Amino acid sequence: MSKNVRRRGRKLARKKRGNWFTRMRTWQKVLVCFVGVFVCLLATAATYVAAKWSKVDTQEIKAEDLIINKEVQENIDLGEGYTNVALFGVDSRDGNLGEGNRTDCIIVASLNNETKEIKMASIYRDTLLDLSEGTYQKCNAAYSYGGPTMAVNMLNMNLDLDIQDYVTVDFGAIADAIDLLGGLEMDVTDEEAYYISEYLQETADSAGKEAHFLDYGGHMVLDGAQATTYARIRSTAGGDFTRTERQRLVIEKIVEKATQTDLGTLNKIIDEVFPQISTSFTLPEILNYAKAYKDYKLVGNTGFPMDLTTDTLSELGSVVIPQDLASNVSKLHEFLFGTTGYTPSSTVNTLSANIAYTVSTAGSSGTSSTETNASEAGQTYSEEGNSYGGSQDYTEQEIPETTEPVIPETPPVDDGSQGTGGTGDTGGAGNAGSGGEIPGSGTDTGGSVEGQ
Incomplete structure (x- = not known):
């Protein structure tokens, strides 16, 4: 064949x-x-x-660049039971969310991985802290000098935290998200309505939106530009203290509205807002949180420091001074993690002494110091996530320019554990002069809305 x-x-x-x-x-x-x-x-x-994720500005914070105090690393409950995230709000006009921007909003968000409860603590932007390199200035300068990595390290060192991730937005992103959600229901006083209209045009121009002015207060729905301006007011009694309350309230309203919205709206928010976000989170991490976002709930918020004074210091301007940083850190840990009688690390105790030394040697410009505590500053904790209570009569002042940062020449405490970089016991900052590489300036360049 x-x-x-x-x-x-x-x-x-x-x-x-x-x-x-x-x-x-x-x-x-x-x-x-x-x-x-x-x-x-x-x-x-x-x-x-x-x-969609490619639209996000992702910036990894390398483990070797993180500063986490030694005692915090050894605290297993804090490391595994909670996820702590730094939230930064900057006023960026050119889309840059990195170095060069001072943070108008600094919030530590702590997520209880078991109960899915979230607590927020606003760090007052004018708080005198170690920027993480031995330089004692207003804490909002850390982001400007070293971007999110330096800002995260500043929070970790001074507050005994283990933050490894951050999210940064500009206020245009907040305005866009609010508009896509259909606005936020808010109770606005007549005084707040006045200041909203006073500064609304600049906010609207920055966010590329139309300004709708308010004639009076009341229960109303604020659009994106209005709500963003509301969150930035610092001209009322309480100054920056009450402003941080408004910021946290706006965040709570956004979260509440987002959990009730449909997937189509969320998709629009992703398309418009993601390009205005910078974060260290990876796509799998975001997807993991997104799957369970409706399970999370905000249960409380506060401001830090709880016990504080305010003063105007030579070359630093008006600052918020923790009345003993160590005791304030203990109260913060009790609020965030339910840890009673928390003993701050040796690093925090060093910084606490150095802050007191810096204040004593900087010299007051004549403005009297005011002492207050949590309830007087309007920082009262609420199980429903609402902040209420009184406010302190504190108004920010313009800060004179200076060429050199104020650094204590002979720190009162030096236990040999100070340093930067790595993840060991590196948090101390009594090393005078180590911050000399950072351009010193007391000038507050973060807020562009004058008088707010």
Whole structure:
């Protein structure tokens, strides 16, 4: 038999038997088709999500660049039971969310991984702290000098925290998100309505929105520009203290509205707001939180420091001074983690002494110091996530420019554990002069809305 005849015979035999798919039973064919469609949909969804995530400015904070106080690293409950995130709000007009921007808003958000409860603590932007390199200035300067890494290290060192991730937004992103959510229901006083209208145009111009001015207060729905301006007012009694309350309230309202919105709206928010965000979170981490976002709930907020004084110091301007940093850190840990009788690390005790030394040697410019505590500063904790209570009569003042930062020449405490970099016991900052590489300036360049 010829080769051609044999080949034709094999082809006919194969046609009768059919290929692997035709030889399957009906239910097997259906299953294969279903799996194929599912794989295609999964690939399409992954491509879709990745395309959206590519719009986000992702900045990894390397482990070797983090400063976490030694005692905090050894605290297993704090490290595993909670996820702590730094939230920064900057006023960026050019889309840059990195170095060069002072933070108008600094919030530590602590997520209880078991109960899904979230607590927030606003760090007053004018609080005198170690910027993480031995320089004692207003804490909002850390982001300007070293971006999110330096700002996170500043929080970790001074507050005994283990923050490893951050999220930074500009106020245009907040305004866009609020508008897409349909606005926020707020109770606005007549005084707040006046200041909203006073500074609304600049906020609207910055966010690329139309300004809708208010004639009076009341219970109303604020649009994005109005709500953002509301969160930035610092001209009322309480100054920056009450402003941080407004910031936390706006965040609470956004979260509340977001949990009730539909997927289409959330998709629009992702498209418009993601390009205005910088974060260290990876896409898998974001997706993991996104799956359970409706399970999380805000249960309380406060301001830090709880016990404080205010003064105007030479070359530093008006500052918020912790009345003993160590005791304030103990109260913060009790609020965030329910840890009663928390003993601050040796690093925090060093910084506490150095802050007191810096204040005593900086010299007051003549403005009298005012002492207050949590209730007087309007920092009262609420289980429902609402802040209420009185406010302190404190108004920020313009800060004179200076060429050199104020650093104590002979720190009162030096236990040899100070340093920067790494993840060991590196938090101390009594090393006078180590901050000399950071351009010293007391000038507050963060807020662009004058008088707020």
